[in-house]
Amino acid sequence: MSFRLSYRADPGNPWFSWQYVRDNSDTVLTALRDHTTLTLRAVLLATLIAVPLAVLAYWFRPLTGPILALTGVLYTVPSLALFAFIAPYLGIGVATVLSVVVLYALLVIVRNTVAGLDQVPAEVREAAEGMGYGRWGRLLRVELPLALPGILTGLRLATVSTVALITVGVVIGRGGLGQIIFAGFNNNLYKAQIMTGTLLCVLLALVLDLVLVGVGRLLTPWLRGRVG
Amino acid sequence: MNPVQQAVVWLNDPLNWTNPGGILDRLGEHVSISATAVLLGCLVAWPLGLWLGHAGRGGGLVVLVSNLTLAVPTLALLTILPLTFLGFGRPAVVVALAVFAVPPLLANAYTGVRQVDPQTREAARGMGMTGTQVLGRVELPLAVPYLAAGFRTAAVQVVATAALATFVNGGGLGEIIRLGFGLSIAVGGGQILAGGLLVAGLAVGVELLFGLVERLVTPRPLRRAHRGAARRAADAVTGT
Numbered sequence: 001m002s003f004r005l006s007y008r009a010d011p012g013n014p015w016f017s018w019q020y021v022r023d024n025s026d027t028v029l030t031a032l033r034d035h036t037t038l039t040l041r042a043v044l045l046a047t048l049i050a051v052p053l054a055v056l057a058y059w060f061r062p063l064t065g066p067i068l069a070l071t072g073v074l075y076t077v078p079s080l081a082l083f084a085f086i087a088p089y090l091g092i093g094v095a096t097v098l099s100v101v102v103l104y105a106l107l108v109i110v111r112n113t114v115a116g117l118d119q120v121p122a123e124v125r126e127a128a129e130g131m132g133y134g135r136w137g138r139l140l141r142v143e144l145p146l147a148l149p150g151i152l153t154g155l156r157l158a159t160v161s162t163v164a165l166i167t168v169g170v171v172i173g174r175g176g177l178g179q180i181i182f183a184g185f186n187n188n189l190y191k192a193q194i195m196t197g198t199l200l201c202v203l204l205a206l207v208l209d210l211v212l213v214g215v216g217r218l219l220t221p222w223l224r225g226r227v228g
Numbered sequence: 229m230n231p232v233q234q235a236v237v238w239l240n241d242p243l244n245w246t247n248p249g250g251i252l253d254r255l256g257e258h259v260s261i262s263a264t265a266v267l268l269g270c271l272v273a274w275p276l277g278l279w280l281g282h283a284g285r286g287g288g289l290v291v292l293v294s295n296l297t298l299a300v301p302t303l304a305l306l307t308i309l310p311l312t313f314l315g316f317g318r319p320a321v322v323v324a325l326a327v328f329a330v331p332p333l334l335a336n337a338y339t340g341v342r343q344v345d346p347q348t349r350e351a352a353r354g355m356g357m358t359g360t361q362v363l364g365r366v367e368l369p370l371a372v373p374y375l376a377a378g379f380r381t382a383a384v385q386v387v388a389t390a391a392l393a394t395f396v397n398g399g400g401l402g403e404i405i406r407l408g409f410g411l412s413i414a415v416g417g418g419q420i421l422a423g424g425l426l427v428a429g430l431a432v433g434v435e436l437l438f439g440l441v442e443r444l445v446t447p448r449p450l451r452r453a454h455r456g457a458a459r460r461a462a463d464a465v466t467g468t
Contacts, residue, residue: 076435077428078388084405084424088231088417160299167301168392171409178303182395185307194311198304205299 016199017192024193028180032200035176039162039208042098046105046158051151053106054113055139064114071107079104079168087172097169104165105158112157116150117143149223152216156209163205177201234418235425249403251426257399258430262390265322266383269329274375277337281371282363290338294331302328302389306396321390321398328389329382336378340371373446380438387434391427401427
């Protein structure tokens with residue numbers, strides 16, 4: 001009770017307020033849901049594009065340089081500029097945000113997957129060849145499973161940076177939790193709202209990262225119990 | 229007219245360059261904000277990174293700093309800092325950008341000192357140099373290529389991030405893009421695209437410029453061997 005009284009005595013502009021979260025739970029939850037689904041879709045799409053690209057780079061060595069350079073250039077282009085390039089064509093909508101974050105996630109996943117595939121020991125590859133595995137069999141049964149730790153590192157980095165990047169979508173009004181942060185800023189610098197959006201962003205990144213760590217442990221049982 | 233033609237028309241209007249709040253104004257703001265932020269980042273990150281590398285500890289701290297800044301959205305930092313004692317305006321924007329400049333600067337300074345051959349360090353000690361002398365006369369000169377690589381990464385990142393300053397009315401080239409979006413795609417499409425081209429051009433230009441600087445400050449014998457090393461240090465930042 002005393003908490004209530006003190007709250008009423010000085011509403012002020014606190015750094016965090018449960019009152020705000022309770023009163024606006026609908027808006028906050030919608031933004032959180034938007035943000036989460038956008039992140040998941042983006043990372044999934046990026047993986048579906050990046051892993052085949054990495055395999056191409058791995059199979060055909062002359063392609064490695066160009067593929068890494070292309071994704072590297074995309075990474076240098078500032079996110080806002082990428083929005084500016086894509087929005088006039090795809091319009092104001094989810095498609096634009098999705099394309100931008102997918103293009104950014106590509107580099108990290110491609111690079112890590114190539115690194116993971118490169119780490120497969122030559123003798124393992126030869127042994128697989130000697131056992132009669134073809135190119136595809138070797139890729140699916142030997143090389144990709146052994147590259148999984150590298151791929152998962154890429155996925156984790158891509159996920160965390162995607163969560164942060166989606167907030168830039170406020171420029172076209174589709175920024176997920178960025179919408180909450182930006183609205184708080186325009187609401188006369190309402191600290192509680194800004195902090196709620198920020199904390200949820202960081203928490204979302206943390207939770208998704210932990211989920212990926214868990215998935216990684218499940219998928220690579222042979223690494224368990226090994227240090228590092 | 230398609231957006232590309234609109235953008236060309238928009239860029240060819242001299243008034244869009246020279247008007248108050250035109251391209252030249254915005255470019256000046258963008259460059260001055262970015263430069264201040266990178267310098268501020270250097271002032272904080274280089275001494276810390278060099279010292280941590282010299283002392284040979286704090287590697288975990290370096291990784292932690294880069295992971296933390298990866299998870300915090302730029303927009304959040306840009307909106308939170310004006311609420312602190314920094315107040316609303318340019319100082320807050322500069323500090324927010326400097327925060328994003330720190331991880332590459334710190335990691336490369338740390339790696340730069342750590343990669344010095346232990347035998348070189350021991351030889352310097354054997355010659356009677358004190359700890360500070362070893363750092364200043366041996367480790368620092370050998371770390372210069374790494375410092376340059378970190379500087380380039382940080383500069384590109386800050387120039388890219390400075391485009392977002394427009395959300396907190398911090399000026400810069402991002403302003404052109406945001407105003408374009410304010411006009412709706414049909415009317416402002418050209419301006420949006422032109423703004424994007426300017427921002428991207430500036431980022432790529434900075435990347436090329438400091439790539440050249442990096443090459444110039446790297447002693448010739450180190451150039452070939454160094455390229456891989458610099459990339460490894462940069463990768464340490466992204467965790468790859």
